[in-house]
Each structure stands twice: as structure tokens, then as C-alpha cells.
Amino acid sequence: MRIALAVEYDGSGFRGWQKQPGGGTVQDALQDALQQFAGVPVHVICAGRTDAGVHAIGQVVHFDTTIERSMFAWVRGLNTFLPPAVAVRWAQVVADNFHARSSAYSRRYRYLLLNRPHRPGAWQGRVGWHHHPLDLPRMQSAAGYLLGERDFSAFRAAECQASSPVKIMRRADIGCSGDLVIFDFEASAFLHHMVRNLVGSLVAVGQGKHPPEWIAELLAKGDRRLAAPTFAAAGLYLLVVRYPPQWGLPVADETVYLPFAADLCSAVQAGR
Secondary structure (H helix, E strand, O other): EEEEEEEEEEEHOOOOOOOOOOOHHHHHHHHHHHHHOOOHHHHHHOOOOOOOEEEEEEEEEEEEEEOOOOHHHHHHHHHHHOOOOOEEEEEEEEEEEOOOOOOOOOOEEEEEEOOOOOOOOOEEEEEEEEOOOOOOOHHHHHHHHHHHEEEEEEHHOOOOOOOOOOEEEEEEEEEEOOEEEEEEEEEEOOOHHHHHHHHHHHHHHOOOOOOOOHHHHHHHOOOOOHHOOOOOOOEEEEEEEEEOOEEEEEEEOOOOOOOOOHHHHHHHHHHO
């Protein structure tokens, strides 16, 4: 049978999602736990690969197994063998043709940016940081150009393996809570480094280096070399992966809890 899992993790201590020689990835940790629990090797496929240092609240994976356990047992059993920074939230049997990546119709990412003169201490590894003041209305205006079906080549990493740079951006919101600037993006799919590249260019607009219309120019020209550098991974969270109702998966949880700093938790939930 095929089983889907929702997984959350703190990506600070991992080399990203994708299994690599030498280990140290989230996929390695999850597959090791599955082998210990099931007694046989298990390969998992995720909805969206995350880079080193990137976190997830609602990552979804699937795997095939002949081992019969209750869904409660899969959750509790895997969490027993997983490292503290990784946890399974739910497990569910799905149809054999369900695919964690290709069956999804959208992914939602959030980037938390600490905007103050001094670097983070308690929030180190959990937020990005920019020390110059940022103009929120300018960034909000610039983000409007991202909505709709767009060619995001200007925000695509050179090593990106996606077959097409054209994606549908359904949400591009920017808000703030105290010193935190909160970027929310939801799209049909994302290119490699796309969110971090978008944040870098939007920050450049907020700093006054470019007008909001610059984002539209970047989209039109499709040249990664013209956009701003890739922003840090620390503040990026894969929040939710959405699937059509036909798959019968739990409704995506929009109330996102992060286990640190009460005001930061509130900021993560702001602008829902």
C-alpha cells in the first residue's frame, strides 16, 4: 500500500532534504527511521525539496510498503526513531496513483526576515536578517507584479532542473510584526532558490535601490544575472502543500506553530 506522511523539521542542522553521499539530510533521517520501524529499506518521495538550512511545517511525502500498521502506530513509531529536529505529524493510506509531488496543486512558503540593526541571537537559524530599514509599501507594490502565470527565469538557480520556468503565483503578500517582515508566497510550484531569490530582489526594492517596477522588468527580461543575490536560507519555511479533495488528505493546517519566541509565533500566523 501507499502511505502519505506530513513531516515538519528544523532544517538548521541538515544538508537539505535530498539524500546525498555522506548522509546528513532530512530524507536520510526519515528513511533511516522508516527502516528501523518497518524492518526493511523504504524510499520516500517528497512534495518539495528544501535546501540546507530551510525548514518545513507541512512537507508531504509518500512511500510504498507491505507492512501493515495503524496510522497512529506509523506516526508514533517513526517519531521514536527520528532525531529531535524531525517529526511526523500525520500518516494516511492513499491511492496507489497518489504522488506527493505531482498530485499537489500548490505549495505555500513563508520567509521571516528580521529587520533591525543588530543580528539575531535567540532566533539564529530561524529568521533571515537585514540591517538597513526597509520600505514595506514599496515591497508590497513590487510583489503585485509577481501574481499570475509568469516566467520566473530571473529568479531561477542555474542548477534548477525544472522542465519549465513558468509557474502560477497565487499569493505574494508582505506584512510585518514589529521587527519581522513576513513574506508569503503560494504558487503551483517553485523553481530552485526561487523564493530566496524573490526575497533578495524585494529587499533591494525596499532598501530603495530599485523602484517597484523593477520586478516587472526582471520578469520580462528573464535574466538571473540582473536580479539581486540569493537571500539566506535560515528564514524560509515550507508551510503547506495543497492537494485536491479527491485524495482525502487532512485539510492543510493554516495555523502554523513554531516552538520559539511567542511574538515570532504570532508573526508566523499573521496575515492568514
